[in-house]
Amino acid sequence: MDVIETRNLYKSFGPVPAVADVSITVKKGEIFGFLGQNGAGKTTTIRMLTGVLIPDSGTARICGIDIQQDPLEAKRHMGVIPENGTVYADLTAEKNILWTAKCYGMDRASREEKAREILIRLGLESRKDDLVRTFSKGMRQRISIACAIVHSPPVLFLDEPTTGLDVISRRLVIDTVRRMNREGSTVLITTHNIEEANALCSAISIIHKGRIIASDSPERIRTQYDTSGFIEISFEQKIQGRTLMAGGISRVEPIGDKWRVYTDDADRTVKDLAKIAEQNHLKIVSVATSTPSLEQAFIEMTEAT
């Protein structure tokens, strides 16, 4: 079942379209990544999906409900963490969550129980009576997440949720996304962090200059656009790059105190490098192989269009 479905969404803020004919489908239970550079059209798309922006043309349906035709009903099925994750700074942490839960029509007992449970889970129980204006950015983001998940929404939208967060807060956001997904929420997350998308998402779309240029699983996109991998190797001795050239190696470049060797056949190259080290009396300090990356595929795709 398609939980999120857009057909030819189009929005322009001038002569150049911000989003042009974006059609995506997100199946129930997926974590769907919407990737793109800054200004590619990710936030514009998510704002149209969540009813914050009215599209020039096209449709968006959440759980089968058209967001333009019946916004109240469609919005009851979603939780949204907007970019910058803002919440009401003049309310306490708990009041923010309780008021949001009330907006979704939860009764008093369930909203109080759910708010308490989420505050504990997000490590904010001891600060529940403090005004949000006294919180750090990471803590505000946690309250924003709490508000978005308090009603256990079937669909969760996150717009760049980890941007500017410290490692702990970032981990907490990612863990919460995974947990919500395990508990049955379908997730759409926008990000320009490719590794984050690779680690989280079961399907992704890449948007560039307002148009979708690829849609598939991260693994298939990765292998479709780049078949070469690389090996990073470092030696105790200083060497010249040309020492490492052997069959199957396309190029060699220095990366810090290591050498990066690009190859189509990692297995053969590792064996060749071991031979070269043996012949030249070089002591290998470290060696690591890397398969083609989603980042590489992303760069190739966006540079090509």
Added chain:
Amino acid sequence: MDPRCFIWSVLMVTEKNMRIYYYKGSVVIFGLLFPFIMFLTFFIGRNLDLVLFFPGFLGMMLFFSASSTGPLITPWEKREKTYERLVSLPVVIESIILGDILSGAVFGFVITSLVWLAGSFILHLPLENPVVLIAAFFLGSLAFASLGTLLSSPATNTPSNIMMFSNLVRLPLIFVSGIFIPLSQLGEWAWTNMLSPLTYLVDLFHTAITGDGVYSPILDSAVLIIVILIFATGAKVIQQHNLHSGR
């Protein structure tokens, strides 16, 4: 659209506004202190009949207090970036506008009711027509809360700009509505009082308290109802346009 969900969304927006914006400095200054100081400025040292002057003061108090929260809410939320969160909740633009109007109206209604109660207690004010008084409170608070919401609708995230703009609109209305300057002394400019909705509110208060209103209370009420519809529709048109343009 389920009417119960819609009404709930209006009440939720109202509750949020009451919790957050009633205590903001600009609401207290422009909604409470400003009309009170204006009253003292014009009253002290002049031989004015307080009972005759009181309907005008009540009208001014309701005008300022009801229209003081509206101009703050939307620009403030856009600056704090909470507006986007609000719109993504189960609300529609009409719930936001009605919630803003209701919160302004409740503020104006409560404050002005207290002033009337205090005035009645201290000055032993007469009460000629209680029904008209209630109508004046209801319609006046809704009309000027709608004005406040309309004033906040242009796309901006700078509350001080809107507060300045709202005073630019509100202050001239005070002087053409027969509060400080009797309509008879406005001379050739007397026709301007008919353009101000505040004139009709003050007239309703006159009818209710002293029984000497100029226009019929039905006409006054009808004008205020039309004003509410015009201001609320105007706010909706502008805010809907903002949703299209992404501002």
